[in-house]
Amino acid sequence: MTDDAAIRFEPLHEGVAPPSRSTTGSAGYDLRCFLVARTVRVALDGVVSERPTESTEEGWVLRLAPREKALVPLGFRAQLPIGVEAQVRPRSGLAFRTGLVIANSPGTIDADFPEEWCVPVANWGVEPLVVTHGERIAQMVLARFEVLPFVQEAVQPTTDRMGGFGSTGV
Numbered sequence: 632m633t634d635d636a637a638i639r640f641e642p643l644h645e646g647v648a649p650p651s652r653s654t655t656g657s658a659g660y661d662l663r664c665f666l667v668a669r670t671v672r673v674a675l676d677g678v679v680s681e682r683p684t685e686s687t688e689e690g691w692v693l694r695l696a697p698r699e700k701a702l703v704p705l706g707f708r709a710q711l712p713i714g715v716e717a718q719v720r721p722r723s724g725l726a727f728r729t730g731l732v733i734a735n736s737p738g739t740i741d742a743d744f745p746e747e748w749c750v751p752v753a754n755w756g757v758e759p760l761v762v763t764h765g766e767r768i769a770q771m772v773l774a775r776f777e778v779l780p781f782v783q784e785a786v787q788p789t790t791d792r793m794g795g796f797g798s799t800g801v
Contacts, residue, residue, distance in 0.1 A: 639710040643747055647706040650771055659720065659770030662750060665706025666691040666764040672702045684764075691764035695754040700734050702749040703768055711742040714778075717771045719750055725768065730756020733769055740771075 640649045644667065650660035666684040671693055673682045682701075684691045695701055711717060717740040721733045734751040750769045754760040762768060 635712055638712070640707060641709065642707050644706045649707070649709075659722075659772050661722070661767040662705055662719065662748075662769040662771055663765050664693075664703045664750070664762060664768050666693055666704070666762070669704055671704065674700045689763060693762045695731075695752075695760045695762065697730070697754055697757055697759065700751065700753040701762075703752050703762060705748045705750065708745065708747050710745075711740070711773075713742050714775055715742060716740065716774050716776055718774055719769050719771055722767055722770050729760055730754050730758070731760055731762070731768065737772075 638649075642648075644665060647665055648663075650662050652658075652660050668686075668691070669684045670681045671684060673680055673695070675696065675698060682693070684693050693701060693703065709717075719733060719736070719738040719740065721731075721736055725731055732753050732755050734753045738751060740748060752762070752768060
């Protein structure tokens with residue numbers, strides 16, 4: 632029997648654990664990369680290629696040149712309850728220390744996404760960057776959402792803030 636309020640988790644490799652929160656007050660679940668003997672999709676200037684990870688003394692790594700992007704695999708797939716999305720966000724400490732950013736932050740993983748979870752990252756730094764197997768590269772925050780129909784009709788102004796961009800007219 633499965634719990635409809637639980638996330639179904641399927642490890643795709645030996646030793647892959649589900650995402651976890653570092654503290655009881657943490658909103659985000661840490662997402663760790665799984666790079667052991669993997670091939671990773673990498674892009675630079677619109678050209679996508681496959682790159683094998685490398686085995687080093689420090690463990691399995693993925694090297695990213697400045698401006699390179701990659702879909703970093705997490706080694707599992709999961710099914711969220713209907714009405715819940717996973718928002719993939721940067722880890723503030725990692726973003727501060729390195730040039731690694733989440734390429735589409737925040738990214739959304741839908742409840743019906745059936746494939747291995749990956750995190751699209753980019754090296755916006757000026758130096759090459761090394762991503763190491765098991766490294767916490769992102770965090771996931773769960774959010775409930777509403778699905779509403781669109782109705783075609785005129786939209787009336789509701790405030791006096793007309794003619795600008797954003798909530799303050801800037």
